[in-house]
Amino acid sequence: MGETGKEEYKIQSFDSETQKLLKTALKGTPKQAGHKGYWVLTVFLLSADPSNVDLEKVANIIVDQSLKDCVFSKEAGRICYTIIQVRAPRVRTAKHLSCQEYKDREELRTRSLQAWICYVTFICNIFDYLRVNNMPMMALVNPVYDCLFRLAQPDSLRKEEEVDCLVLQLHRIGEQLEKMNSQRMDELFSLLRDGFLLQEGLSSLSQLLLLEIIEFRAADWKMTDAAQKYYYSEVTD
Numbered sequence: 001m002g003e004t005g006k007e008e009y010k011i012q013s014f015d016s017e018t019q020k021l022l023k024t025a026l027k028g029t030p031k032q033a034g035h036k037g038y039w040v041l042t043v044f045l046l047s048a049d050p051s052n053v054d055l056e057k058v059a060n061i062i063v064d065q066s067l068k069d070c071v072f073s074k075e076a077g078r079i080c081y082t083i084i085q086v087r088a089p090r091v092r093t094a095k096h097l098s099c100q101e102y103k104d105r106e107e108l109r110t111r112s113l114q115a116w117i118c119y120v121t122f123i124c125n126i127f128d129y130l131r132v133n134n135m136p137m138m139a140l141v142n143p144v145y146d147c148l149f150r151l152a153q154p155d156s157l158r159k160e161e162e163v164d165c166l167v168l169q170l171h172r173i174g175e176q177l178e179k180m181n182s183q184r185m186d187e188l189f190s191l192l193r194d195g196f197l198l199q200e201g202l203s204s205l206s207q208l209l210l211l212e213i214i215e216f217r218a219a220d221w222k223m224t225d226a227a228q229k230y231y232y233s234e235v236t237d
Contacts, residue, residue: 066122067108067115077125102143105150117165120147124169127177141180144173145188152191154199163206167213174213175221189217 062080066073102123109116124147127140150156151166178185195202196210216223 063122067112067118070114070118070121073118073122074125076122077127077129080126080129102146105147109150113159113161117161120151120165120169123147124173128173136176136180138180141177142184144177145181145184148188149191152188152195154195157195157199157206157210158201158203160203160206163209167209170213171216174217178217178221185217189214 062076066076105116105119108119123140124144127136127144130137130140132138148166148169151162156162156166174185192210192214196207196214202210212227215227219227
């Protein structure tokens, strides 16, 4: 994503004051994107002054926007990673950024399925990007698993949006998550196999997605050319 030592993030639908706050937190150089009027922020890692921005406010902005916009939630993990990297003395913000909505996740799902899916996407991206000694943060393992287990419950498996979210996250972080706790991954896939084989009311797409992720893990988190051709031709047909 551009030159070495910098990342680009889209900051969408923010007012000018909020954009300024995020740019200060990330200490980057903004430039106009070529489409839809989005701003692209070029972030220079390890360059910000930790004393000149309200990280609590930044955290709230990132979480709130992540719950509204699944596209942004996919970028938010990298944004949080960058903020924590450049502001290491205040690394406790990691917990705030990643777990603010965790205790209220069932209420969140009931209130808005889209916000719930955005949150799962957000916390899985946090897990994917944040590292301690080049390892995922152990404190995030169970919260991520808890979210994925919720997506594997019967009522969630009857919703294509939740099945799609579950499969996408397992493709992204399943292998590293299993290395952190293989027992919980076994339990999760037991639920998925039962859901695929026994549960009524699954759509054809949900059945296909579940079968694909079960086979993906069985193949050591790899997909053969034949499997990719089969599953993705089925999805696009």
